[in-house]
Amino acid sequence: MSVSEPPVSVAAPRSRVRAWRLLASNPLTVAAAIVLAVVVLASMLAPWIAPYGVNQIDVANALTSPSPAHWFGTDELGRDVLSRVLLAGSTSLTIAVSAVAIALVLGLVLGVVAGFAGGWVDAALMRIVDVMFAFPVLLLALAIIAIFQPGMLTTTIAIGVVYTPIFARVARASTLSLRTAPFVQVSRTMGTPAASILRRHVLPNIGGPIIVQTSLSLAFAILSEAALSFLGLGIQPPAPSWGGMLFTAQGFLAQAWWMSVFPGAAIFVTALAFNLFGDGLRDGLDPRQRTIIEARHGQRRRERAAAALRRDMTDREASR
Amino acid sequence: MSIAPAQLLRFLGARLLSSAVVLLGVLIVVFALVHLVPGDPVRLALGTRYTPEAYDALRAASGLDRSLPEQFVTYIAHALTGDLGVSFRNGQPVTTTLLQRLPATISLALVGLVIALIISVPAGVYSALREGRVSDVVVRLTSQFGVSVPDFWLGLLLISLFSLTLGLLPASGYLALTDDPGGWLRQVTLPGLTVGLVAGAIMTRYIRAAVIDVASAGYIRTAVSKGLPRRVVVSRHIVRGALVPVLTIAGIQLATILGGVIVVEVVFAWPGLGRLVYDAVAARDYPLIQGAVLLVAVMFIVVNLIVDVLYAVVDPRIRAA
Secondary structure: OOOOOHHHHHHHHHHHHHHHHHHHHOHHHHHHHHHHHHHHHHHHOHHHHOOOOOOOOOHHHOOOOOOOOOOOOEOOOOOEHHHHHHHHHHHHHHHHHHHHHHHHHHHHHHHHHHHHHOHHHHHHHHHHHHHHHOOOHHHHHHHHHHHOOOOHHHHHHHHHHHHHHHHHHHHHHHHHHHHOOHHHHHHHHOOOOHHHHHHHHHHHHOHHHHHHHHHHHHHHHHHHHHHHHHOOOOOOOOOOOHHHHHHHHHOOOOOOHHHHHHHHHHHHHHHHHHHHHHHHHHHHHOHHHHHHHHOOOOOOHHHHHHHHHHHHHHHHOOOO | OOOOHHHHHHHHHHHHHHHHHHHHHHHHHHHHHHHOOOOOHHHHHHHHHOOHHHHHHHHHHOOOOOOHHHHHHHHHHHHHOOOOOEOOOOOOEHHHHHHHHHHHHHHHHHHHHHHHHHHHHHHHHHHHHOOOOHHHHHHHHHHHHHHHOOHHHHHHHHHHHHHHHOOOOOOOOOOOOOOOHHHHHHHHHHHHHHHHHHHHHHHHHHHHHHHHHHHOOHHHHHHHHOOOOHHHHHHHHHHHHHHHHHHHHHHHHHHHHHHHOHHHHHHOOOOOHHHHHHHHHHHOOHHHHHHHHHHHHHHHHHHHHHHHHHHHHHOHHHHHO
16 A cells, blocks of 8 residues: 555554454454464474474383373374374464465455456356355365375365365455445546556455455365365375374274374364454454444444355355 | 246246356366376276276276367266266276265265254354344354364264263264164264254354344334234244245255265265265276266255255345346
8 A cells, every 4th residue: 555545545554453453352362363373383383392203103102191291192103192283283284374375366366357357257257166166175175186196285285276266256255346446446547557456456455354264264274184184185194184193093082082182172273263363353354344343233233244144155155 | 925937037047057057167177187187097096906908998998098079078978968987996887886875975964954953043043132142152152163173073072972981872884764764863873963063053153144134124123113022023023034044054054064074974984975085086086086076066056056046936136136
């Protein structure tokens, strides 16, 4: 946002401050942010803080229950579950973040181009998105993995591709509403090239919904990667992954509850934190939602509910 | 409410056309699947069983020795008549294998959907009517838990509790409903709960939003202001008004569940489509993967089409849009 665009640059800082204040006023969002910070930090520092090596085998101490020496117990080969959960975290987060980055970039380009161009370009691009939506997320990811070899890169690409349509829809919806906005129309009549309009007006103003979708998608990307790794088609052993650990744990459910409880809890807590944080962001950052919150109990109540329903449907429809 | 047949027909036609376009796209994607494999899919599928004779035979049987446009036309023509080729592994027709597995998946999906509805309708309505209060926050947070829980982990926890600790229910296995209804019910309970709890959590969010939407409509305000008791307003007006969106949500969820049961089927050794896809991917049995992906996508398209049409029949506003 440059200084030459008064309506946007004047309004933005104030509303942004308000947005963050709204975010900080929700204890759940703050809690989610703290949990996320801990998870990210623990995963990044995993190589240094993990008490044992990931593949440090100690058969004499196999399947020992949680103790001061092994907080999360040991697995069937005597490997420390805590160390593996920590290191698996960094892999899971790396894949989730890279996959969502792919989905974000692809979806943003598709959605903004479709929404801004309109006409047959829009129709054609949205039919492609419709086709992608016809495949359940995990099934499409499996099909992509079946084409290539399972591994970190394939998993990342597969998850990135399956979450692209959601971003495309969100970006398109926001772009469409901006295309007819007076300040964009004025800019158009002044002869501003399309590229500049996109860069100056469209992209900065669709940030809110996109950021919200990013947080929610990170939750689902974590879940998808875990599911693929559980099926043995994601991260390949001996590299640790939460899903892979759970697959092994299935064979030891009766003897070693800790083998299934801790990796599963790690997935659950991380996904939950991303989801709660995303919902908090929605309340704070999504401009439509913000005006709606401010007009709470006013006449816009009905519109808010309808908008929330529609948004929820597009956000989550094909998420799981 | 009278239905204008011409308008409904026009909507139906447009909706069918767009479904057909999506179906064509799905067919292209599924066809492309086997051709995107780097290297030779037949060679990969044969693996250690490779001999030049087996290779030529399989290539000819799967039509991969013909030109690409020819293959495409043949694939579409065959697929439309229900012929999805033969498995790379055992030479069985893919369609037969899929149809054998379909009942198990459909029964699990329906049980999951019923459980999801039992949970989400009361929870969603209750939460919506107490919007903003503590009980609403509790319901929303609980549903957030359900949305974030990995279904296969939930399955493992349920097995730990109900099979291994309490010894109440079997951890895995499958009996056909038609052979042994009692045994089927015992077998389907845990996988059904796993599917239903997760789907129920997602549906609670939608239903809450749908009820809030209906509850703030003008006719509800009228009903309240003419002095109807709250109970009557809720049961006769709000719940009935929310029924249409709830049906839509249920339809969408059913389609999602059908494709999403892969992992749950693997956890519970449930011999459905998901388990089949999993085995087919591991075995690189491309015709079977193609067939299963196509079947699930077609079910998704059809369920969505039915839901949209039902919606339009019930709610005239949709047709005009």
